[in-house]
Amino acid sequence: MKKVFKALTIAGSDSGGGAGIQADLKTFQELGVFGMSALTAVTAQNTLGVQGVYPLSVEAVNEQIDSVATDLKPNAVKTGMLFSSEIIHAVSEKMAMHQLENIVVDPVMIAKGGAPLLQQEAVSALRTHLLPLATVVTPNIPEAEVIADMKIHNLADRETAARKIFALGVKNVVIKGGHGEEEQAVDLLYDGSDFSFFKSKRFETRHTHGTGCTFAAAITAELAAGKEVKEAVRTAKTFIEAAIQDELGIGQGHGPTNHWAYRQKL
Numbered sequence: 001m002k003k004v005f006k007a008l009t010i011a012g013s014d015s016g017g018g019a020g021i022q023a024d025l026k027t028f029q030e031l032g033v034f035g036m037s038a039l040t041a042v043t044a045q046n047t048l049g050v051q052g053v054y055p056l057s058v059e060a061v062n063e064q065i066d067s068v069a070t071d072l073k074p075n076a077v078k079t080g081m082l083f084s085s086e087i088i089h090a091v092s093e094k095m096a097m098h099q100l101e102n103i104v105v106d107p108v109m110i111a112k113g114g115a116p117l118l119q120q121e122a123v124s125a126l127r128t129h130l131l132p133l134a135t136v137v138t139p140n141i142p143e144a145e146v147i148a149d150m151k152i153h154n155l156a157d158r159e160t161a162a163r164k165i166f167a168l169g170v171k172n173v174v175i176k177g178g179h180g181e182e183e184q185a186v187d188l189l190y191d192g193s194d195f196s197f198f199k200s201k202r203f204e205t206r207h208t209h210g211t212g213c214t215f216a217a218a219i220t221a222e223l224a225a226g227k228e229v230k231e232a233v234r235t236a237k238t239f240i241e242a243a244i245q246d247e248l249g250i251g252q253g254h255g256p257t258n259h260w261a262y263r264q265k266l
């Protein structure tokens with residue numbers, strides 16, 4: 001029988017299609033992994049910003065995870081926008097209950113335009129409940145500052161923050177460099193003993209909507225297919241580099257990346 005790899009994303013919907021559930025499913029598909037979803041919230045969103053946020057009930061989130069986990073059994077799971085501490089608690093409990101593995105937590109806090117996608121009081125639930133279950137956590141620099149409770153000015157600070165986040169119980173910490181000051185876009189991986197650095201050219205573009213979601217979804221797809229964390233991060237970096245470089249130029253604001261660019265390079 002054909003071996004099919006399956007990944008579940010637990011995240012918010014981006015009506016504009018560049019981030020959130022839509023970015024995750026497109027990325028899973030591009031990497032040959034069957035995508036499934038549990039929605040936490042619906043956003044009215046486009047390249048100009050977030051016009052509305054409509055969280056789903058805890059019951060609705062729980063039931064979607066139960067439906068997928070009991071029947072389709074994902075090989076890997078990604079979380080994105082979780083919005084509230086209630087949803088974080090529920091998702092963490094379901095992950096433990098269904099013994100879900102290969103968990104990638106993208107700790108989405110604020111949309112590129114500044115709209116909050118996670119309530120401030122939910123950060124402690126993220127730290128204490130969800131992160132200890134994570135195989136990989138993928139904060140950008142502002143998110144790493146919040147989780148590690150420190151300012152990050154340079155790569156040395158990022159290493160310190162990675163150690164502090166690792167101490168919360170995560171197995172691998174990736175601090176992304178999109179918001180960094182380095183000339184290249186440098187992502188750092190810390191596995192508790194070693195640091196690895198993944199570098200690409202930094203592209204001058206405003207079309208970076210959904211880069212974080214897409215990058216974490218690519219890691220998730222690779223873990224679902226049985227790859228090691230370091231290899232999965234390497235592929236995800238190549239995937240996002242291609243998606244940013246080959247820009248679509250759609251929308252009047254911060255447009256989405258090109259989710260099919262990586263396939264064309266193969």
Ligand SMILES: Nc1ncnc2c1ncn2[C@@H]1O[C@H](COP(=O)(O)OP(=O)(O)O)[C@@H](O)[C@H]1O
Nearest residue numbers: 140176177178179185201202203211212215240
């Ligand atoms: N201008 C850019 N050029 C090249 N790579 C980028 C650029 N901006 C972000 N990236 C890459 O995209 C991914 C997401 O990064 P980042 O922007 O830090 O996350 P987020 O979207 O969560 O804010 C990382 O792999 C990062 O290195």
Ligand SMILES: Cc1ncc(COP(=O)(O)O)c(N)n1
Nearest residue numbers: 012019020209210211212213
């Ligand atoms: C529903 C939803 N989830 C996540 C993001 C973050 O997007 P980005 O990857 O640009 O930080 C978003 N804008 N909308």
